[in-house]
Amino acid sequence: MIIHLRAAGVSLVIDARGTRVPVLVHWGADLGELSEISLASVADATVPAIGPSSLDVPLRLSLLPTLREGWSGRPAISGHRAGSPTIEFDLSLDRVTGSGLCREFVLVDAAAAVTVTVELELTPHGVLRLRHTLTNRGATAFELGSLDVVLPVPDRAREILDFTGLWTHERRPQRTALAHGTWSRESRHGRPGHDDAFLTVIGAAGYGFRAGEVWATHLAWSGDKRTWAESSPLGRVVLGLGELLAPGEVSVVPGGSYSTPWSIAVHSVDGLDGLSARLHPWIRSWSTITSPRPVVLNSWEAVYFDQGMEQIAPLVDAAAHVGVERFVLDDGWFTGRSDDRRALGDWFVDAVTWPEGLHPLIDRVHAAGMDFGLWVEPEMVNPDSDLARRHPEWILGGPSAHTWRNQQALDLGNPEVFDYLLGRLNALLEEYPVAYLKWDHNRDLLSGSAHRQTTALYRLIDAVRTAHPTLEIESCASGGARIDLGILERVDRVWTSDTNDPLERQEIQRYTGLLIPPEYLGSHLGAARSHTTMRSSDLAFRFATALFGNAGIEWDLTVASGAEHAQIAEWIGLYKQLRELLHGGTVVRADSSDPAVQLHGVVSADQQRAVFAQVSMAAPGSAIPPALRFVGLAPDTVYRVTAVTAGANAQLIQTRPPAWLESGGVSLPGRVLETVGLARPMLAPEQAALYSVIAE
Known part of the structure; x- marks a missing residue:
């Protein structure tokens, strides 16, 4: 046949x-x-x-x-x-x-x-x-x-x-x-x-x-x-x-x-x-995703390992004040965990840092109108941990295996290891109302069977989700080292990269998004100075970059100014307004003759509305940069194109804006917007501007 x-x-x-x-x-x-x-x-x-x-x-x-x-x-x-x-x-x-x-x-x-x-x-x-x-x-x-x-x-x-x-x-x-x-x-x-x-x-x-x-x-x-x-x-x-x-x-x-x-x-x-x-x-x-993607605040770059109610409670209050919907307590909450050299594998709440357990913190999070998430790294262990001392035979490659980021891998294919991890995760999830796990994986294996380890990982995640069907899970692997459609069947979010530097993130999200829909891509607003590149970025660039994904915050809001709080709240409001479009539309990326200037966006399934970001990665190659060509629109539909402010304005290097923008916008058919385009505002390097495109 x-x-x-x-x-x-x-x-x-x-x-x-x-x-x-x-x-x-x-x-x-x-x-x-x-x-x-x-x-x-x-x-x-x-x-x-x-x-x-x-x-x-x-x-x-x-x-x-x-x-x-x-x-x-x-x-x-x-x-x-x-x-x-x-x-x-x-x-x-x-x-x-x-x-x-x-x-x-x-x-x-x-x-x-x-x-x-x-x-x-x-x-x-x-x-x-x-x-x-x-x-x-x-x-x-x-x-x-x-x-x-x-x-x-x-x-x-x-x-x-x-x-x-x-x-x-x-x-x-x-x-x-x-x-x-x-x-x-x-x-x-x-x-x-x-x-x-x-x-x-x-x-x-x-x-x-x-x-x-x-x-x-x-x-x-x-x-x-x-x-x-x-x-x-x-x-x-x-x-x-x-x-x-x-x-x-x-x-x-x-x-x-x-x-x-x-x-x-x-x-x-x-x-x-x-x-x-x-x-x-x-x-x-x-997809396992069944509800709108919440705005997340993750505690890591705000406090690192410095945890306790005194440190975290003000961050919870600040998060609620700007409109965050999910608060995630990152690494540092479990027994003896004061840095990354110790305690990994001992999945019990630290009695010194959290003398009443996590209940008072979770109560405060819930009272502020947010749900609660928790960081775990079940596949790994520190040599300096009660678990490694008690069960050195559980370590993949044996206790003499090389450490990586001060940790070793556990042999998930060992039924005893599997049962221990499933038991500890179930115990935490039964004791505490955790809505979300940030599931990390911070090293390569370097020994043992990757096939056996991977199939056991899948069984472990599946078992946790079966026992806790409303739980959401994020796949993190020292950033974006485990993003594939095998893990995506089992999780609701991926941590796209450990960098929140918007210049790096623009390219990372652009190409990760070829395969992965934007609602999965964790994209966070970081502090002005990135802790991974030491580069400083304006707020408007950070806003526009973090908007096009599952938006969140990784910044100590307790040291942000009142004006910055107001700007962040405006940005979160825009994200919530655009969330259905961003996470349900068609992702489009315009080709450009100059790699320094880019345009990308999301167009609704019915092609009635869209949001675009003009991105200036570096200085343009010419005095008058190429036109903005809005792609993916219905050719014969007339659209109104206007600028959108998301809490902060981009920096421009121009004496006067293009005429269409100075007049408050322009109405043109989709065919014209894609074929001819609009004169491009002259953004400074490392800036981004947003545009709303609505069918008339």
Whole structure:
């Protein structure tokens, strides 16, 4: 049979005739309605010629390509049985099941005594999901080397974009042209890491945010992974991805199975924004988020480890005064925790710092109209802790394992460790009305099985949420080192980065938001001087940056002035007014000829309203900077564009503003606003201004 799946402008054509492993004939732009005869013609017309000095049958890339098929690129599957050489897989199609937009292809290799089931779904949003499950039909254990998803893309896709980074500088884009060979990224952090490839994009040269055809993949997995793009002299270009397995890490027992993480694949003919336009609605269709994202105040950069009612109560009062809705007590609340060198793992409220427990603080938070959140880091332990002294055998890699940030990792795959952590978390959540956990993870593993640790982490979070169904969880990993769609299934927020420097945050949020919807992205208003970069920033720039996410505050408001309190309250009021739009609309980013000047925004689903931010990252390259082109609007709808003040005004370097702004705004059709644009106000470097766009 030939299968044609269509959704949201995407077509998937799979040739599953005969017993050979099915071939993905087309993944990309919609091909329209095709009869069975036409589909057969499409499949047949793409069968390549047989060239000289080559395989004597046409080389077609299957859903599980192997060397036996003639594919000399990176194979999709490898493994062996103990005492035996690496298996040369010769799989064949046993049966196809499923209907609608979902299919399962059952592949068998009788000689290797394995079955591989390929699960495939094209969602109504045009997002492709794939997963392989290997079942061991033999009498001995099967040692899995790798099991990956490999997807062909057209030869015209030659320019790769993925990401790298480091602590407080996550999601740095890097682009390169693909020649013959493999562009490969591997993560061995036990978590995705600050340098996570994150999203692998390939497309025709020159694609941007608003134009160009692109294909992208992401692995929904929070452990070790590998992703790659490969161009073979055989004439094929592929994207590949899968869990990165250490030798012997996954041994499949007789009758047992191993399932890969879900691979997520997306196609767009509208550039990078077209990827977000598919991914964000799809993620929202299964999101755990059920209520508006509250304004958060986190205590960390306000007090650090200096806790106690005397220090925290004034911060609670200040938070309530400006309109905060959730107060989060960060690190420092548990027994003996006076710095980051001690007590991690001893999850009991410190009797000295909090002699009456956390009840008086939580009562004060609730009385002020806010709910209460608490920081935890369950996966880690300090060597200087009661837990490490009592159970050194619980430490991953043993008690002599290297410390990182003065801490070691606990072996979550050990049932005793798992039960202890679940018990302590449940005890805290049963004693205290905690609405929200900030769940941190501040080091790489460096030892043990990342597969075992990650699957145990998922089970632990799932168990906590089952026991406490109204609890919300934020994923933090020394900032943005664990942001992926595997963890996102289990949390309601991610901490995008440990930096609140707005200049760094603009780029971090811009690119993290390609995949993750803004309502998940924790984005905080910090103090004027960033404690991670030592750079000072004006309030207007900090306001405009923190607005486009799940807004919060990480600043000691007790030392802020009365005028600053009033400005913060105005900014929070604007966030609440725009919250539904910001967290339910379509994210858009205008391409710019000058990287120093940017424009991004969110347009409502019905295209009746939008909010945009003009951002000046540095001094512009020309005296008259390029026009503001408001993208993503309905072409024939007339919109009123006006400036918005969010508590503070941006600094400008101009004798006189553009005429349209001086007159209080302008009304123009969406087509004009995108094609011609408006004269750009001359913002000083490291400034941002906001604009409201409303249909008339």
